Amino acid sequence: MFKTISTPSLLFLAVTFTSLFVTSVQAKTPLDSNENNIVKQVKLALPQALKDIEQAVNINSGSMNFDGVKQVGLLAKQQLSAIGFDVQWLDGSAFNRAGHILATHQSNNPKAVKILMIGHLDTVFAKNDNFQKFEMLSNTEAAGPGVADMKGGNTIIISAMRALKKLDLLDNVSIKILLTGDEESSGRPLSLSKKAIVDAAIWADIALGFENGDNNINTGMASRRGYTGWTLNVVGKPAHSSQIFNDEVGYGAIYETARILEAFRAELEQEKNLTFNPGMIIGGTNIDFDLAKSSGSAFGKNNVIAQKAKVKGDLRALSNKQLQSVQQTMQNIVKNNLNHTQAELTFEPGYPPMALTQGNLDLLAQYSQVSEDLGYNVVKAANPRKAGAADISFAAEHVDMSLDGLGLLGSGAHTKNEIADLTTLNKNIEKAAILIYRVSKQ
Known part of the structure; x- marks a missing residue:
């Protein structure tokens, strides 16, 4: 139903091309009667949406608090079941996490577009953290653990579904909603913990992510x-x-380590949309490292040449092609050892890139058109350096179109200053619901 055209030049010209593409979309068009009814329904249901966020935020669901994650999942199950979705709990014991919620609405129309909507149940705040409760700061702001990242985003998904169901507008669209329990701390192996996302994406035509992205409504x-x-x-x-x-x-070992790290910086720091960060280093005569705690110790003396060194870091790239090229460059640097030294560089399985494609740009343009038709702003492509990796990356390569950052926006995510911008709640519910309605008619 949807076609994606991917070219390498899109990666280089992402921001410029997208700006031209979005601004070239047709001017504001009137909402049809169903779309006007969606707006009305969203506004009527806004108090319930706020209650849903408060209820979810007040349940601690740090990734390793399995009982809490399951509680938030049960809450979502009740809400989605009430709308008419078939809801399953996918156990996560095989990858040492609580598990996921998978909710399905299947259209009777065999040609119906298939949409995957992605959220997550867990937060970064542990069970014993003192940041535990939802708090209204004003009419436009609320604080709490995971209020924006991403219990507010989950509420936008559920609220959009409520509005469409209330108005009988789900007949021509099939939907899977996947709320993962380990986005903030992924279970291992990733082949198991992310299998539900991949499987749902293989089924879907479109993937929508309701993370808060770069927290910019534009x-x-x-x-x-x-x-x-x-x-x-x-x-x-x-x-x-x-x-x-x-x-x-x-x-x-320490001089050889310094050579390698400096060569990484000198050869790769100008690579567009690439970052690589050595986050921990230990070196000396003897070293110990505890992977589970990400901590280590070293013994050495000023008058002894260091025998061992270890560095742990991360690498972030915008496409698989860029990732593979950079990894090869890093390996070539590592192999060029100083006299009487040896070095080994290994890469761990991680989150794949969500590459920029024409399909994604087309979907962004449709979303922007919805925003403008509602009387809101043009929506352009965010700078990918302004947001981290997310679950949608495991879906993106399997669908024709994908778009993320559609959730409740705010600031201070992953900190005790996390605040949600409640002025974006009704806007993003409306935009999500109308986008799905329009796509269902194509």
């Missing part, structure tokens, strides 16, 4: 950078420090 995430972790292990020849640099001893 933008949508038409692309997201992928994430992978990397580990650098370096070994040198131990000896008295007075012998460093000579032909028999060489440079030691």
Whole structure:
């Protein structure tokens, strides 16, 4: 039903092209009678949406608080079942997480467009954290753990479905809603923890993500950078420090580590939309590292050449092609060892990129048109460097179109200053519902 045309040049010209594309969309058009009714229904149901957010936020659902994640999932199950969705709990014990909610509405129309809507149940706030409760700060702002990231986004999904169901506008669209329980701390292996997303995306034509993106009402995430972790292990020849640099001893592990990191920076820092960060380094005569706690210790003396060093870091790229090219460059740097040193660089499985495609730009243009027709702003492509990786990345390569950042916006996500901008609640419910309604008619 939908076709995606992907070209490498889109990656380079993302912001410029998207700006031209969105502004070229037809001028504001009147809402039809169903769309006007959607707006009315959303406004009538707004108090209920606020109650739903408060109820979800007041349940602690840090990723490792399995009981809390299941409680939030049960709340969503009750809400979606009441709308008429078939709701399942997908157990997460195989990947050491609570699990996911999968809700399905199947149209009787065999040609109906199939849409995957993605949210998540978990937050970054642990069970014993002192940031636990929803609080209205004003008529336009609310605070609380996960209020924007992303219990507000889940509410936008459910509220949009309520409005469409109330108006009998779901007949020509099939929908799967996947609320994952491990977005903030993914279970391993990823092949199991993200399987539900991949399976649903293979089924779908379109994927919509309701993360808060870059928290800008004027933008949508038409692309997201992928994430992978990397580990650098370096070994040198131990000896008295007075012998460093000579032909028999060489440079030691710490100098070789410094060479590699500086070469990464010098050769790759100008690469567009790429970042790579060494987040932890330890080195000395002996080192210990606890992967589970992401902490380590080292023993060494000023007059002994360091024998071992370890660096842990991350790498974020906008396309698989860019990721593979950068990884090869990094490996080539690592292999060019200083005298009497050895180094090994390994990459961990991570989040794939959500590459910029013509399909994504087309969907963004449709979303922007809905926004303008409602009397709101033009929506342009967000800078992918302004938002992290997200679950939609596992869906994007399997669908014709994808778009993220459609949730409740705000500020301070992942901190105790997390605040939701409630002026975006009704707007983004309306936009999501009308976008789905319009797509269902195509």
